[in-house]
Amino acid sequence: MAPGIGIHEDSAAAVEKVTSLAQLTEDWDDTLRFYVNGTKVTVDTVNPEVTLLEYLRGIGLTGTKLGCAEGGCGACTVVVSHINPTTKKIYHASVNACLAPLVSVDGKHVITVEGIGNVKDPHPIQERIAVGNGSQCGFCTPGIIMSLYALLRNDPSPSEHDVEEAFDGNLCRCTGYRPILDAAQSFNKNNSCGMASSNGGSGCCMEKNGGGGCCKGSSAGNQDEKVEIKFPQPDFKPYNPDTQLIFPAALRKHEFRPLVLGNKRKKWYRPVTLEQLLQIKSIHPEAKLIGGSSETQIEIKFKAMRYACSVYLGDIPELRQFEFHDDYLEVGANVSLTDLENICALAVERYGSAAGQPFAAIKKQLHYFAGRQIRNVASPAGNLATASPISDLNPILVSTNTTLIAKSVGGDKHIPMTEFFLGYRKTALPPDSIIASLRIPIAQKGEYMRAYKQAKRKDDDIAIVNAALRVSLGDQRRPQL
Ligand SMILES: Cc1cc2nc3c(=O)[nH]c(=O)nc-3n(C[C@H](O)[C@H](O)[C@H](O)COP(=O)(O)OP(=O)(O)OC[C@H]3O[C@@H](n4cnc5c(N)ncnc54)[C@H](O)[C@@H]3O)c2cc1C
Ligand code: FES
Ligand code: FES
Known part of the structure; x- marks a missing residue:
């Protein structure tokens, strides 16, 4: 990831004011263009509230299941491959299709369990x-398979820990996790040789290797250690990253156009620049912003919330950047939490372990934040704007003395996190503003920072209690009594 892209302090001051949404959107497109399992799809008549899962099952791709409908079980997991606006690289995101608005897949490649194999020719x-x-x-199996598929597409030689973590958003009610995990661990780089990925396509572990098992010689991946092979190796197909569904060439050049969908009663907007977003907010302060949709879809489904005007902002490049400064990290408010984990790892490297404590604390907390499918889409902005008392991130952002940058057509407002929360689900964000970025300071000399989450289970559970502590020790000597 290249540091230093696109976060400019006073950019909002130059935003042109418009008086009506009709004027703003008169030349906006109303057609979604994306790929499903390698096939190009255009959709121009769609209820804008349709989720990706409703769409997929509606076109007959019923391998993807509907379980909880609230992002908690992973049965609806699909892979959404796209060029990540933060890293500018292709990322294969495991996503809960039950929460993803269909509008969010414009310009992306959706891969479902049907797209990777079938009974006659399984993946x-x-x-x-x-x-x-x-x-x-x-x-649960299609969801489990797609979580593992996303992992292998991003890294054909994952570690044992990576494999285990890939399932933190998938539940299974009847098999029990041991056989699932064992089968999945056959892909880890220690258990196998990395298969075709690392030895140029010949495959190894799961092919018979002259009776000798893995070419690395041991289940721990230590080439010097010989393991006695008691049973014939199963003749599994090797995983070959070169023969997977390719990322469609047309999507590399996809022109992201602003979209407006729906009718007079219910409209969805998909602005592609920060300026367009701020203009919409200035005309319609009550417009519902949708980022990763991991809160808003729950509100729509389970709290019967209805929004006449929704604005999808999950892919606006200006909200997905980050920049390292001498004494703080500025991070776009709608980076995905997966990207935030990686950015925090880079920040610890850059600032060192003492000054980088706030980033180590955020990274640790994110490890226990929901499951991978949620972290692949959810944003810090969504966590902040929801102002929920069970938020995992908000206590750290307060204790690190983070400053939130709010933007509107009128300009920028810098709000210290200590002044942002006004009460239960109430914030100091002005109605015509959006959360644009966060400035997270490094730790000063003598400061110590730790974050904790206590939940009933470690992964994918809401906190019973969260804590983030910053202790500042001066160098004064203890007073003589
Ligand atoms: C299964 C599941 C597990 C979860 N686990 C956790 C957990 O472990 N810890 C935790 O803290 N939370 C958890 N959550 C809650 C949720 O994932 C987080 O709050 C997440 O950060 C929301 O981000 P989002 O981008 O999906 O927000 P969205 O749902 O898109 O939006 C949430 C709110 O933020 C507003 N918003 C979004 N972007 C902006 C912006 N740029 N400016 C102003 N307003 C904005 C929206 O209008 C909306 O009001 C979980 C949710 C689910 C469904
Ligand atoms: S159906 Fe359970 S996570 Fe989507
Ligand atoms: S729920 Fe996992 S196999 Fe039945």
Whole structure:
């Protein structure tokens, strides 16, 4: 990731004022263009509130399941491949299709369980889960397979820990996790040789290697240690990253156009620049902003909230950048939490372990924040604007003395996090403003920073209590009594 892109302090001052949304959007497009399992799709008549899951099942791709409908079980997991506006690289995101608005996949490639293999010709992941008894009723299986598929597409040689973590947003009710995990761990770089990825396509572990098992010689990946092979190795298909569904060439050049969908009663806007977003907010301060949709979709489904005007801002490049400064990190408010984890790791490297304590604390907290599918779409802005008392991030942002930059057509407002929360789900964000970025200071000399989350289980659970502590020790000597 290249540091230093696109966060300019007073950019909002130059925003042109418009008086009506009709004027602003007169030449906006009303057609979604994306790919499903390698096939180009255009959709121009769509209820703007449709989720990706409703759409996929509606076109007959019923391998993707509907379980909880609230991002908690992972049965609806699909992969959304896209050029990440933060890293500018292709990222294969495991996503909960039950929460994702269809409008969010414009310009992206949606891959479902049907796209990677079938009963006659299963994908290596499908084969190993089946042969390894990782599926009984099969309801959770497509979601589990797609979480593992996303992991392998991003990194064909994952560590044991990476494999385990890839499932933190998937539940299975009947198989039990052991066989699922065992089958999945056959892809980790220690358990195998990395298969075709690292040895140029020949495959190894799961092919018979002259009776010798893995070319690395041991289940721990230590080439010097010989392991006695007691049973014939199963003849699994190797995973070959070069033969997977390619990222469509047309999407590399996809022109992101602003979109307006729906009718007079219910409209969805998909601005592609910060300026367009601020203009919408200035005309319609009550417009509902949608980022990762991990809160808003729950409000729509379970709290019967209805929004006449929704604005999807999840891919606006200006809200997805970050920049390292001498004494603070500025991070776009709608970076995904997965990207925030990586940015914090870079920040610890850059500032060192003492000054980088706030970033180490955020990274640690994010590890226990929801599951990977949620972290792939959810944003710090969504966490802040929701102002929920069970938020995992907000206590750290307050204790680090972070400053929030709010933007509107009128200009920027710098709000210290200590003044942002006014009460239960009430914030100091002006109605015509959006949260644009966060300035997170490094720790000063003598400061110590730690964050804690206590929940009923470690992964994918809401906190019983959160704490973030910053202790500042001066160098005064203890007073003589
Ligand atoms: C299964 C599940 C597990 C979860 N686990 C956790 C957890 O462990 N810890 C935790 O803290 N939370 C958790 N959450 C809550 C949620 O994921 C977070 O609050 C997340 O940060 C919301 O981000 P989002 O981008 O998805 O927000 P959205 O749902 O898109 O939006 C949430 C709110 O933020 C506003 N908003 C979004 N972007 C902006 C912006 N730039 N400016 C102003 N307003 C904006 C929206 O208008 C909306 O009011 C969980 C949710 C689910 C469904
Ligand atoms: S259906 Fe449970 S996470 Fe989507
Ligand atoms: S196999 Fe039945 S829920 Fe997982």
